[in-house]
Amino acid sequence: MPFVFPVARTRPRLFTLFELALGAGPLIAAGTILSSLLVSTATWAVTAALYGVIALLTLCYWDRGPLGWANRVTLARAILVAIVAGALAERAFIEAIWLWLAVALVSLALDGVDGFVARKTNSHSRFGARFDMELDALMILLLCVALLKLESLGAWVLMIGGMRYAFVLASWRLEWLSAPLFESFRRKTVCVWQVVALLLALTPLTSHTGATLLALSALIASLYSFGVDVGWLYRRRLEP
Structure with a gap:
């Protein structure tokens, strides 16, 4: 039996891959603006690695093509969460604790925005709810790591x-x-x-x-x- 390439399933993921790749632009821009948090190669590496893992998992579990506005807001949260994680790598967050807490707070505030957007655009999905929940869990764990280091x-x-x-x-x-x-x-x-x-x-x-x-x-x-x-x-x- 000849191999048939699953074009119908691959094509939607190409749209998703394109959007996830575009997300690297805002990540670099935000990291550059927040240079007091990402102060070294190690902090940038952790940030990029975490975003890469999130992007890979998104690519594996979302196969509907474009992410939609609600998931794009959640992806913006993921960028901020990755920066929060990167700043923990070399205790850079301690020198800029208020800025670090502000980034964490903005990320958590967006938690309500993606749900609002999902309701307004009628774009609810099990993936979106799980994506949102897992980012919440990851942020809580990162806050615990910070508390362990700081206190x-x-x-x-x-x-x-x-x-x-x-x-x-x-x-x-x-x-x-x-x-x-x-x-x-x-x-x-x-x-x-x-x-x-x-x-x-x-x-x-x-x-x-x-x-x-x-x-x-x-x-x-x-x-x-x-x-x-x-x-x-x-x-x-x-x-x-």
């Missing part, structure tokens, strides 16, 4: 951002954890508090004790929220 709170602080990834890894082994979860205001509230608590803990105006208490509150809220979800999934597994 030396101990590795426990990484549990706040790492819990989401531990849940995903566990779901690969325990299939019942992969079942869809119900919509939850509690889950959204906890996510918002995690971000607020970590940002407040990272400001130079917050004492070491204050940062510890804020981080601890975020960890307790996260443990509670994941505990509720895991318990619900386990009980559902036992239902006939």
Whole structure:
């Protein structure tokens, strides 16, 4: 049987690849403007590598051609998240902590914009929702890494951002954890508090004790929220 090249599936991805490649332009422009954050080859390398990973995953899971306006806003968030990660590479963020926090805050603020755009343009998609959620999880983890470096709170602080990834890894082994979860205001509230608590803990105006208490509150809220979800999934597994 002769090999048939899957043109119908490849062509939409070429549109996606083109848009993702164009995203390198704003990334370079933003990195140049924020030169006090990306101060070395290492910081640029981390930024470019993270954007490359995000672009590759987008290319793998999105096969509808153009990204659409909502996903383009989320891609802009990804550029800012990559810059936030790059600044962590050589502790460059410490010298420009307020600027670094501002970039993180803008990225998080865009979280509401892409949802608004999706509703206005009727461009909701499972991919877009997952893209948005994974960027939120990554940003929370990066804030935890920054808090570990800045305040030396101990590795426990990484549990706040790492819990989401531990849940995903566990779901690969325990299939019942992969079942869809119900919509939850509690889950959204906890996510918002995690971000607020970590940002407040990272400001130079917050004492070491204050940062510890804020981080601890975020960890307790996260443990509670994941505990509720895991318990619900386990009980559902036992239902006939």
